[in-house]
Amino acid sequence: MRTPSISSWAFDAPVRSPFAMPTGLPGRLAGWLMLRLNDPRELLGLLDVREGDHVCEVGCGPGALIRALDQQTRAQTIRGLDPSADMLAMASRHNAAAVASGRVLLGLGTADRTGQADQSFDRVVSVNNVAMWPDLDAGLRELHRILRPGGVLLIAWHGGTAPSAIARRNSLPPRKLDRIHHALERLFSLVERRELTKITAFTAQRRS
Ligand SMILES: C[S@@+](CC[C@H](N)C(=O)[O-])C[C@H]1O[C@@H](n2cnc3c(N)ncnc32)[C@H](O)[C@@H]1O
Numbered sequence: 001m002r003t004p005s006i007s008s009w010a011f012d013a014p015v016r017s018p019f020a021m022p023t024g025l026p027g028r029l030a031g032w033l034m035l036r037l038n039d040p041r042e043l044l045g046l047l048d049v050r051e052g053d054h055v056c057e058v059g060c061g062p063g064a065l066i067r068a069l070d071q072q073t074r075a076q077t078i079r080g081l082d083p084s085a086d087m088l089a090m091a092s093r094h095n096a097a098a099v100a101s102g103r104v105l106l107g108l109g110t111a112d113r114t115g116q117a118d119q120s121f122d123r124v125v126s127v128n129n130v131a132m133w134p135d136l137d138a139g140l141r142e143l144h145r146i147l148r149p150g151g152v153l154l155i156a157w158h159g160g161t162a163p164s165a166i167a168r169r170n171s172l173p174p175r176k177l178d179r180i181h182h183a184l185e186r187l188f189s190l191v192e193r194r195e196l197t198k199i200t201a202f203t204a205q206r207r208s
Helices: 024-037 041-047 064-072 085-094 096-101 136-146 165-170 174-187
Strands: 054-058 077-082 104-108 121-127 147-158 189-195 199-205
Touching: 024 085, 041 064, 041 121, 041 147, 041 199, 054 064, 054 136, 064 077, 064 085, 064 096, 064 104, 077 085, 085 096, 085 104, 096 104, 121 136, 136 147, 136 174, 147 165, 147 174, 174 189, 174 199
Parallel strands: 054 077, 054 121, 077 104, 121 147
Antiparallel strands: 147 199, 189 199
């Protein structure tokens, strides 16, 4: 099956990449690379999940961060959403025991249509995903809607102080990063931007 193209707020032309819309064999190969190359340790520290939290990852891909959340936090539930059925199948295999126990819940969804109830999560996270959204503001409004008051949103995209070759190739220009920052400030409080090792991370809190 041919990889579908996506139109995003961040790029001037439609993007056709198995990393943006992973489908079929190229998508599964991209998912395999994501599982091997992405290191969730710094992001987990920043997300600061507390015991009993409900956590949602939008654009979870093959489930590397879902697994880290399952194994290294005391979250009550961990929900992973992605528009790619191939990625959800990989994430399900990668987290088989936690899916079977019901602690990890996987399903179809996009940043602007999560299908989740209002104010149902304490932490919402999106990694290497925000530049693929068709509409930045619509995605942020939806993630704000599903966060509880006081809840934290973490948005991360390729970049950082020592970016990998992949991160360098995919990094966003400063004006696009500024656009994310300003869009977050319109909706959230305590917006901060940090350069981690291989990723640029924004954190923001839903007002209480
Ligand atoms: C580069 S992968 C990153 C996957 C995972 N977060 C990681 O870091 O390993 C991007 C993911 O975003 C998903 N995606 C594409 N468009 C999306 C959208 N509008 N909303 C949410 N996820 C989307 C893709 O299906 C893909 O799994």
